Amino acid sequence: MSRTQPAVRTTTRRPSLGWPPRRRPRAHRRRERTAARGPWKRGPVFTACALLLGLLLLLHGALPDWAGLGSLVETFLPWFGLPVPVLLAGALWRRSAASGVALLLPVTVWLYLFGGLLGDGTHRGGDLTVVSHNVAAENRDPAGTARELAASGADVLALEELTDRSTGTYETELATAYPHHTVQGTVGLWSRLPLSDTRPVDVLWDTAGPSAGKPRPGGAPVEPPRGLRTTVATAKGPVAVYVVHLGSVRVMPRGGYWTEQRDTGATKLAAAVAAERAERLVVLGDFNGTLDDRAFDGLTAQLRSVQEVAGDGFGFSWPASFPVARIDQVLVRGVDPKSAWLLPATGSDHRPVAAAVGW
Incomplete structure (x- = not known):
C-alpha cells in the first residue's frame, strides 16, 4: 500500500504594482525641493x-x-x-x-x-574731569552715593533728580571736596573750582500754555527748574556748564510711546545752546533718550558726544542693574574730548557717567 504524499502548495509573490505609491518622509521631500531651487x-x-x-x-x-x-x-x-x-x-x-x-x-x-x-577711543590727559549722575529721588542711601561720587576725583559733579530731603545730605557730604556748588530746583552742580554767572535754564514742558514755566504773579514757579547754567573758572580759562534733566518718557495705554515732555525740553535746550556765547561749553545730564533719537538732532548738530568720540564701547547707563541704553550724556563744544567711562553703580537706577576734556 503506497503512501500518498501531501500536496505541496507553492505560492508565487506577485511583483508590487506600486499602488498606492509609498510616500517619502516630508523632510526628504523638502530637501529635494530645496536642492532643485x-x-x-x-x-x-x-x-x-x-x-x-x-x-x-x-x-x-x-x-x-x-x-x-x-x-x-x-x-x-x-x-x-x-x-x-x-x-x-x-x-x-x-x-x-x-x-x-x-x-x-x-x-x-x-x-x-x-x-x-566698538574700539577704544580714549586718550590720556585732560584739563577738566566731569561726572553726571541721576541720583534718583527714591535713592535710600544718598550719603553713600555722595561719598562714591566724591571718590571719583572729578572736578565737577552734576546731579539730577534731587529732592528737598536729599539735597541737604549731598551738600553736607560733598562740602569738603567740593566747596563751590549751586542747586536750581531738582538739578545741582558741585565744583572744586569757583562758579559764577549761575542761572536756571528752562527745559520744562509747556503744560499750561504760553505762560508755563514762567513765574506766577506771586513769584512761585509752576514747577521746580530742571536745568541750570553756570561758568566754571579753570586755570586755562572759563567753561560754561549746563546741567539738565529732560522730561520723562512713558508708555501710555492708548497713546503709545509718549515723548512730548522730553522732546519739548530738548528743543528748548537746543535753543539755549545756540544762544550760548561761551567759547567752551559742556552739557551734562539725564536726557531720557539716546542720541540716535531724532528728538536730539538740534543738539547733535551743535555738540559732540564725548562717549562717541573718545569712549570705549557703548557706555550704556540705564538701568543700572542691566544697562541697555545710554540716556545720560556728556556733550561738548569748543573743547577736545579725551576720554569717557562709567563709574560703579550707586543706590540709583542710573550708572554715573564720567568724561575728561581738554583744550
Whole structure:
C-alpha cells in the first residue's frame, strides 16, 4: 500500500504594482525641493528679513513717529544688530546664497552707525574731569552715593533728580571736596573750582500754555527748574556748564510711546545752546533718550558726544542693574574730548557717567 504524499502548495509573490505609491518622509521631500531651487532661490523668508532689517537701520529717520514708534526704535537702535547672527544661521541652514548677500546690507549699515564705538577711543590727559549722575529721588542711601561720587576725583559733579530731603545730605557730604556748588530746583552742580554767572535754564514742558514755566504773579514757579547754567573758572580759562534733566518718557495705554515732555525740553535746550556765547561749553545730564533719537538732532548738530568720540564701547547707563541704553550724556563744544567711562553703580537706577576734556 503506497503512501500518498501531501500536496505541496507553492505560492508565487506577485511583483508590487506600486499602488498606492509609498510616500517619502516630508523632510526628504523638502530637501529635494530645496536642492532643485538652487542657492539663489533658497531661503526667501531669510532674504526678505535681512533686506527689511537693513532698510530699517538705513532709513530709521524716515519712520513715522506715530505713537512714538520712530523714537522707540531709535532708542534701542544698536540692539537691532542682534538679529544678524540669527539670520546668518538661517541662511547657512537653507544654504541660501541670496540670504547671505542680503545680510551684507544690515551688517554694513550697522557698522557704519556703530562700528566706531566698538574700539577704544580714549586718550590720556585732560584739563577738566566731569561726572553726571541721576541720583534718583527714591535713592535710600544718598550719603553713600555722595561719598562714591566724591571718590571719583572729578572736578565737577552734576546731579539730577534731587529732592528737598536729599539735597541737604549731598551738600553736607560733598562740602569738603567740593566747596563751590549751586542747586536750581531738582538739578545741582558741585565744583572744586569757583562758579559764577549761575542761572536756571528752562527745559520744562509747556503744560499750561504760553505762560508755563514762567513765574506766577506771586513769584512761585509752576514747577521746580530742571536745568541750570553756570561758568566754571579753570586755570586755562572759563567753561560754561549746563546741567539738565529732560522730561520723562512713558508708555501710555492708548497713546503709545509718549515723548512730548522730553522732546519739548530738548528743543528748548537746543535753543539755549545756540544762544550760548561761551567759547567752551559742556552739557551734562539725564536726557531720557539716546542720541540716535531724532528728538536730539538740534543738539547733535551743535555738540559732540564725548562717549562717541573718545569712549570705549557703548557706555550704556540705564538701568543700572542691566544697562541697555545710554540716556545720560556728556556733550561738548569748543573743547577736545579725551576720554569717557562709567563709574560703579550707586543706590540709583542710573550708572554715573564720567568724561575728561581738554583744550
